[in-house]
Amino acid sequence: AQRVTQPEKLLSVFKGAPVELKCNYSYSGSPELFWYVQYSRQRLQLLLRHISRESIKGFTADLNKGETSFHLKKPFAQEEDSAMYYCALSLDSNYQLIWGAGTKLIIKP
Amino acid sequence: EADIYQTPRYLVIGTGKKITLECSQTMGHDKMYWYQQDPGMELHLIHYSYGVNSTEKGDLSSESTVSRIRTEHFPLTLESARPSHTSQYLCASSEDSRFSPLHFGNGTRLTVT
Numbered sequence: 001a002q003r004v005t006q007p008e009k010l011l012s013v014f015k016g017a018p019v020e021l022k023c024n025y026s027y028s029g030s031p032e033l034f035w036y037v038q039y040s041r042q043r044l045q046l047l048l049r050h051i052s053r054e055s056i057k058g059f060t061a062d063l064n065k066g067e068t069s070f071h072l073k074k075p076f077a078q079e080e081d082s083a084m085y086y087c088a089l090s091l092d093s094n095y096q097l098i099w100g101a102g103t104k105l106i107i108k109p
Numbered sequence: 110e111a112d113i114y115q116t117p118r119y120l121v122i123g124t125g126k127k128i129t130l131e132c133s134q135t136m137g138h139d140k141m142y143w144y145q146q147d148p149g150m151e152l153h154l155i156h157y158s159y160g161v162n163s164t165e166k167g168d169l170s171s172e173s174t175v176s177r178i179r180t181e182h183f184p185l186t187l188e189s190a191r192p193s194h195t196s197q198y199l200c201a202s203s204e205d206s207r208f209s210p211l212h213f214g215n216g217t218r219l220t221v222t
Contacts, residue, residue, distance in 0.1 A: 032207055044152075044199065046210035084149055095140075095207045101151040 006100035023087030115214035132200030
């Protein structure tokens with residue numbers, strides 16, 4: 001069965017430190033993955049997607065099919081990165097999204 | 110401006126009342142979704158639509174119903190609200206492509222007393 005796992009419910013790092021939010025997936029088809037972010041009092045929005053291979057707000061994510069992972073990374077955390085982050089997998093059969101449980105990222109000053 | 114709108118933002122209502130949560134988008138998207146989310150928790154898909162006159166139930170069992178009579182409008186109705194329905198409800202829309210992101214509304218926070 002398809003599944004997305006974000007093992008950390010809460011991640012707290014100091015400003016300027018590197019950040020890695022983990023995302024692992026289980027899927028027998030061709031994976032297409034997304035990271036969404038929800039800042040305090042703002043709507044949930046797309047951060048980045050695998051297909052675009054882009055860096056947004058200093059964040060990058062690489063799809064590792066061998067490890068079935070799509071970890072989100074940023075070399076130097078900033079206070080404005082504090083938010084809730086969700087990893088999501090798009091199924092190739094019906095385009096439905098399978099969501100991870102989310103990781104709350106807190107950047108300490 | 111192209112966007113997705115949800116009303117009301119907050120709703121407090123008594124048990125047994127019928128309520129309708131409104132969702133409209135001006136992006137011309139065919140696909141629309143309703144999610145239930147408690148603050149800081151995971152999202153649960155309760156209904157989705159691929160287009161006009163198309164509605165499907167999601168993964169989370171829900172006592173709500175939806176309709177899609179117009180492309181831009183996807184209201185969710187609870188015939189008889191209960192305290193267990195207290196949650197945040199998020200509406201989203203997307204193009205009909207695997208690579209298209211979901212665009213979310215601001216949500217409706219429902220409290221049933």
